[in-house]
Amino acid sequence: DIQMTQSPSSLSASVGDRVTITCQASQDISNYLNWYQQKPGKAPKLLIYDASNLETGVPSRFSGSGSGTDFTFTISSLQPEDIATYYCQQYNKTFGQGTKVEIK
Amino acid sequence: EVQLVESGGGVVQPGGSLRLSCAASGFTFDDYAMHWVRQAPGKGLEWVSLISGDGGSTYYADSVKGRFTISRDNSKNSLYLQMNSLRTEDTALYYCAKAASGSYSYWGQGTLVTVSS
Numbered sequence: 721d722i723q724m725t726q727s728p729s730s731l732s733a734s735v736g737d738r739v740t741i742t743c744q745a746s747q748d749i750s751n752y753l754n755w756y757q758q759k760p761g762k763a764p765k766l767l768i769y770d771a772s773n774l775e776t777g778v779p780s781r782f783s784g785s786g787s788g789t790d791f792t793f794t795i796s797s798l799q800p801e802d803i804a805t806y807y808c809q810q811y812n813k814t815f816g817q818g819t820k821v822e823i824k
Numbered sequence: 825e826v827q828l829v830e831s832g833g834g835v836v837q838p839g840g841s842l843r844l845s846c847a848a849s850g851f852t853f854d855d856y857a858m859h860w861v862r863q864a865p866g867k868g869l870e871w872v873s874l875i876s877g878d879g880g881s882t883y884y885a886d887s888v889k890g891r892f893t894i895s896r897d898n899s900k901n902s903l904y905l906q907m908n909s910l911r912t913e914d915t916a917l918y919y920c921a922k923a924a925s926g927s928y929s930y931w932g933q934g935t936l937v938t939v940s941s
Binding site for chain 2: 763775809
């Protein structure tokens with residue numbers, strides 16, 4: 721089975737900061753990668769699919785890139801409402817361990 | 825509007841069984857694969873199982889293979905997860921999710937399963 725390794729496990733940043741999360745697959749998954757946001761007590765929400773495509777209605781400060789085994793998720797300017805845990809996911813299967821994003 | 829509503833969670837002893845249901849509405853149910861994803865308290869997301877739109881193909885995480893069975897009734901727009909030989913490590917919030925091209929655009933609110941003696 722393909723393993724997804726996400727880092728860091730948590731981070732603290734100031735409002736307006738650029739935030740970057742990485743996700744590494746144990747083998748080539750092409751661009752078959754999603755990113756989700758989960759706020760406390762809520763179901764996850766799809767933000768990015770096919771590694772770099774923004775889901776409809778998602779703010780443009782969120783972006784994704786990468787292919788093969790190495791992927792990056794970026795929040796260009798952190799906002800208070802972005803406080804959440806973010807997960808990468810190989811298509812239809814394994815999730816990364818999650819990255820908890822907090823405001824400094 | 826797409827809606828997914830899970831039910832059937834509860835408290836069960838180790839070794840026991842439970843059947844979860846997910847009622848779907850707002851889309852053509854048999855056009856889409858459906859998934860179960862779980863989240864243990866304070867932990868991350870774990871993919872559990874997948875069933876194709878016609879129910880002919882099913883897949884399971886190694887952690888539940890041989891104990892859980894996913895099924896669907898397209899005439900009732902419903903998804904199921906039969907969970908047998910439950911273990912304490914199966915304690916989690918179980919979500920059903922609608923799959924589209926490899927991603928989950930819609931999730932239910934989850935149903936809590938607690939395995940405890």
